[in-house]
Amino acid sequence: MSSYYFSIIGTRDNPLYExxxxxxxxxxxxxxxxxxxxQFTDSVxxxxxxxxxSSLDLIEDAQWSTSQFNLGRIDSFxxxxxxxxxxxxxxxxxxxxxxxxxxxxxxxxxxxxxxxKQFFIEINDLYVKCLLNPFYAVNDAITSPDFxxxxxxxxxxxx
Amino acid sequence: MDFPIGLDPYTAxxxxxxxxxxxxxxxxxxxxxxxxxxxxxxxxHISTSQVFKPYGNNAKYTIPNQSFKIINNQLITxxxxxxxxxxxxxLPELLSVFNASSTNSTNTSAGITSISESGLKSxxxxxxxxxxxxxxxxxxxSKDTAEKDLYLHFFNKIITSNRIVPFETFNHPISQVFVVExxxxxxxxxxxLIVDFRNFSFPKFFQIDDLLIHVFIIxxxxxxxxxxVISFQNQIKSTLSIxxxxxxxxxxxxTQDNFIKMSIIENSTxxxxxxxxxxxxxxxxxxxxxxxxKSADAVIRTKLYEYINKYLIxxxxxxxxxxxxxxxxxKKSITGRxxxxxxxxxxxxxxDSNLSNVTSLSSSSGLNSASFNYHENxxxxxxxxxxxxxxxxxxxxxxxxxxxxxxxxxxxxxYTNDKAWVYVASTQEMCIVSLLLAQTQQVNxxxxxPDKNTLRKIRHDIIEPYIDNxxxxxxxxxxxxxxxxxxxxIVVELLLCxxxxxxxxxxxxxxxxxxxxxxxxxxxxxxxxxxxxxxVIRAILYERLGYSFxxxxxxxxxxxxxxxxxxxxxxxxxxxxxxxxxxxEEGEIxxxxxxxxxxxxxxNGLDGLMRYRKSSLWYLLSIREWVPLKNYRQIEYLLNNIxxxxxxxxxxxxxxxxxxxxxxxxxxxxxxxxxxxxA
Numbered sequence: 005m006s007s008y009y010f011s012i013i014g015t016r017d018n019p020l021y022e023x024x025x026x027x028x029x030x031x032x033x034x035x036x037x038x039x040x041x042x043q044f045t046d047s048v049x050x051x052x053x054x055x056x057x058s059s060l061d062l063i064e065d066a067q068w069s070t071s072q073f074n075l076g077r078i079d080s081f082x083x084x085x086x087x088x089x090x091x092x093x094x095x096x097x098x099x100x101x102x103x104x105x106x107x108x109x110x111x112x113x114x115x116x117x118x119x120x121k122q123f124f125i126e127i128n129d130l131y132v133k134c135l136l137n138p139f140y141a142v143n144d145a146i147t148s149p150d151f152x153x154x155x156x157x158x159x160x161x162x163x
Numbered sequence: 164m165d166f167p168i169g170l171d172p173y174t175a176x177x178x179x180x181x182x183x184x185x186x187x188x189x190x191x192x193x194x195x196x197x198x199x200x201x202x203x204x205x206x207x208h209i210s211t212s213q214v215f216k217p218y219g220n221n222a223k224y225t226i227p228n229q230s231f232k233i234i235n236n237q238l239i240t241x242x243x244x245x246x247x248x249x250x251x252x253x254l255p256e257l258l259s260v261f262n263a264s265s266t267n268s269t270n271t272s273a274g275i276t277s278i279s280e281s282g283l284k285s286x287x288x289x290x291x292x293x294x295x296x297x298x299x300x301x302x303x304x305s306k307d308t309a310e311k312d313l314y315l316h317f318f319n320k321i322i323t324s325n326r327i328v329p330f331e332t333f334n335h336p337i338s339q340v341f342v343v344e345x346x347x348x349x350x351x352x353x354x355x356l357i358v359d360f361r362n363f364s365f366p367k368f369f370q371i372d373d374l375l376i377h378v379f380i381i382x383x384x385x386x387x388x389x390x391x392v393i394s395f396q397n398q399i400k401s402t403l404s405i406x407x408x409x410x411x412x413x414x415x416x417x418t419q420d421n422f423i424k425m426s427i428i429e430n431s432t433x434x435x436x437x438x439x440x441x442x443x444x445x446x447x448x449x450x451x452x453x454x455x456x457k458s459a460d461a462v463i464r465t466k467l468y469e470y471i472n473k474y475l476i477x478x479x480x481x482x483x484x485x486x487x488x489x490x491x492x493x494k495k496s497i498t499g500r501x502x503x504x505x506x507x508x509x510x511x512x513x514x515d516s517n518l519s520n521v522t523s524l525s526s527s528s529g530l531n532s533a534s535f536n537y538h539e540n541x542x543x544x545x546x547x548x549x550x551x552x553x554x555x556x557x558x559x560x561x562x563x564x565x566x567x568x569x570x571x572x573x574x575x576x577x578y579t580n581d582k583a584w585v586y587v588a589s590t591q592e593m594c595i596v597s598l599l600l601a602q603t604q605q606v607n608x609x610x611x612x613p614d615k616n617t618l619r620k621i622r623h624d625i626i627e628p629y630i631d632n633x634x635x636x637x638x639x640x641x642x643x644x645x646x647x648x649x650x651x652x653i654v655v656e657l658l659l660c661x662x663x664x665x666x667x668x669x670x671x672x673x674x675x676x677x678x679x680x681x682x683x684x685x686x687x688x689x690x691x692x693x694x695x696x697x698x699v700i701r702a703i704l705y706e707r708l709g710y711s712f713x714x715x716x717x718x719x720x721x722x723x724x725x726x727x728x729x730x731x732x733x734x735x736x737x738x739x740x741x742x743x744x745x746x747x748e749e750g751e752i753x754x755x756x757x758x759x760x761x762x763x764x765x766x767n768g769l770d771g772l773m774r775y776r777k778s779s780l781w782y783l784l785s786i787r788e789w790v791p792l793k794n795y796r797q798i799e800y801l802l803n804n805i806x807x808x809x810x811x812x813x814x815x816x817x818x819x820x821x822x823x824x825x826x827x828x829x830x831x832x833x834x835x836x837x838x839x840x841x842a
Contacts, residue, residue, distance in 0.1 A: 015761060015764075016764070017776075018817075018818060019818050047787075049823070049824075050823065050824045050825040050828060051780070051783065051784070051787075051824070051825050052824075053818065053819070053824050054779070054780050054783055054819070054824070054825060054826070055780065057776055057779075057780070057808075057819075058776045058777040058779065058780035059777075060776055061771065061773065061774050061775070061776045061777045062771075062777070063771075064770040064771030065717070065771035065772070066771070067771065068771065081780075141759060142759070142761060143761075
């Protein structure tokens with residue numbers, strides 16, 4: 005069961021939204037921890053925002069070399085994998101997660117990458133909807149509980 | 164603007180040349196010479212070698228207009244402003260210290276190396292340094308070393324060693340100097356010293372014939388006339404056929420102005436430092452400084468300069484030329500190649516049998532097929548393999564890096580054929596080091612960037628495979644992890660030098676990161692196995708990671724002008740240009756202005772071309788290691804290196820100052836600490 009940290013970063017490197025969760029898959033086997041609660045240790049937790057922030061350097065480098073919005077895996081930091089997606093409006097979606105230990109690594113990773121891509125695409129839809137709100141300005145923090153719920157549903161669906 | 168602040172890799176390179184790749188000169192003094200210096204310095208605890216030791220670094224203790232002329236094998240003469248040497252105690256003394264310590268360490272580490280393994284491998288080879296001692300020492304010195312110098316301190320300790328090993332000859336003395344006092348020491352005493360020295364049973368890999376024997380004669384110029392000493396020198400020359408240098412030292416009056424304060428802890432190893440610290444804690448009799456009279460200081464400097472220029476360098480040059488002629492050229496010739504090829508194909512059986520039949524030291528066959536001693540892991544001193552290695556080492560010392568590289572490359576094949584793994588690993592290390600030293604030797608101010616093919620060859624054909632190979636050999640085959648740690652540290656610094664000379668960070672940056680992370684994990688795993696936390700070492704290495712990322716830029720030459728800092732503002736705060744600037748002439752009254760428009764941030768052209776945010780992350784991790792050690796000076800120093808990315812002045816209502824994440828936590832701790840000081 006891997007843990008995830010997802011954040012949306014604005015154009016001024018400011019986080020707009022962040023959430024921690026863990027995979028809902030195969031959680032039934034381990035009954036001790038409730039599903040969906042992230043398992044990051046405290047020492048990892050306190051640096052997660054900085055890990056995403058530091059990966060911006062690589063995102064801004066990678067964004068010029070591809071026409072895709074989904075940048076895929078751009079960084080890894082002590083077992084933390086960092087995936088990124090960039091929107092048309094220069095907003096970055098960053099997903100950090102601890103790579104899960106699976107037996108057949110390759111197949112799962114491929115599957116992971118596809119589901120992360122799908123996750124990002126649907127988050128982008130959500131973000132655009134949020135942006136359509138006349139009371140929301142770019143670079144404001146996203147505080148809508150509805151948005152939060154939908155992100156979590158997407159996480160449950162894909163990750 | 165110089166950002167981030169840290170050790171310039173060129174300083175590290177210079178220290179490498181001064182402390183590791185410099186001639187080792189062993190000093191043996193008579194009792195009277197010691198007494199003479201004790202009298203002059205008014206210090207009863209000083210020995211002659213302690214007095215000479217700091218002067219070995221003639222880059223620091225210079226004389227006016229000094230220049231060292233070195234003629235290389237192609238007969239090209241070059242002058243160098245400095246040529247440091249290392250003064251160490253005499254060889255028998257050094258060896259006895261190591262023998263004592265190695266028997267100790269094998270007793271204690273018996274749990275780690277299984278007995279069957281250690282029996283198969285050499286029982287002689289021991290670690291270059293003890294990682295736990297290094298951590299201990301750094302923890303101690305982090306309290307009083309200047310923040311900026313801590314990495315240099317770490318680097319120096321790793322590269323400084325006087326351990327004598329068969330597979331590299333940097334620590335084999337090049338010259339043996341006997342120090343005698345003219346008035347009380349006689350020629351007979353000198354003869355006896357030399358005979359005793361020659362009769363010592365040296366290790367079988369050490370060639371005493373290459374040693375330059377020399378005599379320093381010390382006398383009081385107030386009491387003894389010059390010509391008497393000159394006749395004594397002639398006498399030595401005629402009876403013992405040894406050259407000598409005279410040091411006229413006059414006693415001076417006891418006023419403080421006439422003395423120079425000198426540190427005696429130049430070039431000390433980790434163990435020496437720890438010993439000194441524990442001694443100082445128990446008593447106050449061992450200061451770090453000695454006071455040398457100005458006149459004596461001048462004499463020692465000039466006479467050592469004379470000795471190096473007149474005897475040491477010519478001795479090395481002639482030896483190199485001789486070996487080149489006798490050993491290297493025959494090997495390079497057609498017949499030599501034919502022999503080595505035939506040896507490779509027809510000698511497989513004998514090398515196998517070598518494993519069982521232990522020693523066959525000197526081979527009678529011209530092919531030297533059995534010259535490697537598998538049991539004790541060394542080549543006999545007179546074999547071409549040992550000599551050519553020495554040739555390469557010495558030419559590196561004389562700063563002929565290209566020649567050294569080609570020699571290392573050549574001899575490496577022989578070692579591989581002989582399965583002399585420790586030699587292979589050490590030669591691979593030196594291949595990388597000499598190659599990088601040659602690349603970073605700044606001959607002119609505008610160095611030409613090596614082309615891509617060269618870079619590709621250096622990286623993919625030399626550095627990467629060699630490093631993998633040698634770490635495997637040192638770690639798994641020989642259980643000598645510390646040697647591979649030393650190599651990694653050196654290679655990282657030299658690569659950083661290359662990055663800064665040719666601005667090709669994009670080419671090396673990931674490799675530097677990989678090696679530094681490898682260092683972190685190796686140190687960690689070792690210390691955890693010994694129930695110790697590697698806090699200080701880890702913090703220092705994280706700091707270096709931060710530095711290497713901070714210095715990294717991917718700008719092409721024509722875009723370099725875009726890089727400008729405004730020290731007051733943060734680099735990545737994406738502060739927008741002020742509206743007037745943005746709108747320019749069109750911003751006249753009457754035009755509609757969209758208040759929600761996002762303006763282009765400053766440094767827009769540099770997006771993705773710098774690595775400041777990544778560098779800040781490593782600095783933050785380094786800070787996190789210092790927090791439990793309560794080293795606030797270090798924390799503040801490191802915070803300065805992230806000021807372009809994060810606001811470090813005060814706690815604001817922004818994301819990175821939240822109290823549950825690292826920077827917020829650190830700032831609150833610092834704040835509390837400052838308030839405690841005030842209160």
